[in-house]
Amino acid sequence: MTDDLHMSATLSLGDGDAELAAVLDAGLDEYNFAATGTSKKDQSQFSVKVTDTDGVILGGLTAWTWAGLCGISMLWVREDSRKDGWGRKILAAAEEEARRRGCDRVCVSSFTFQAPEFYQKHGYVETGRTLGIPGGAEDVHMIKTLG
DSSP: OHHHHHHTOOOOOOSOOHHHHHHHHHHHHHHHHHHHTOOGGGEEEEEEEEEOTTOOEEEEEEEEEETTEEEEEEEEEOGGGGGGTHHHHHHHHHHHHHHHTTOSEEEEEEETTSOHHHHHHTTOEEEEEEEEEGGGEEEEEEEEEOO
16 A cells, blocks of 8 residues: 555655745654654754844854754855954854853854855864865865864
8 A cells, every 4th residue: 555655646846845844854853853862952043143233234143053063054244344353253152152052062164265264263173075066166064162
């Protein structure tokens, strides 16, 4: 009976699909939690935001935590504010929040045309690269152990 069900299944291709993303998220969470002995309570998300006196965003960071690991999803500072040290301040605030949430390491990736040197200057160590990024670039994967 199961073979008949799988043989009659339909494969479709489309644009972004929120329902599919939710099902995949739940399925991977279930699998990952069982494989690692963790649970939903071991994961969360946070952000760091910098605004000017008018409330305009100058920059910020989004990140996730899971079972002692923090992952930086995005860090960006508006071009006219990059020389003011906001990148360093945002990164330091995120690392402190990661510690507060029980993390002992942070991972991030940055294209070679973005800021891998910035992260390395702040103690991140390269663990590998993904080649073939458009424009001849590479995606540099890094990690930092939090002290």
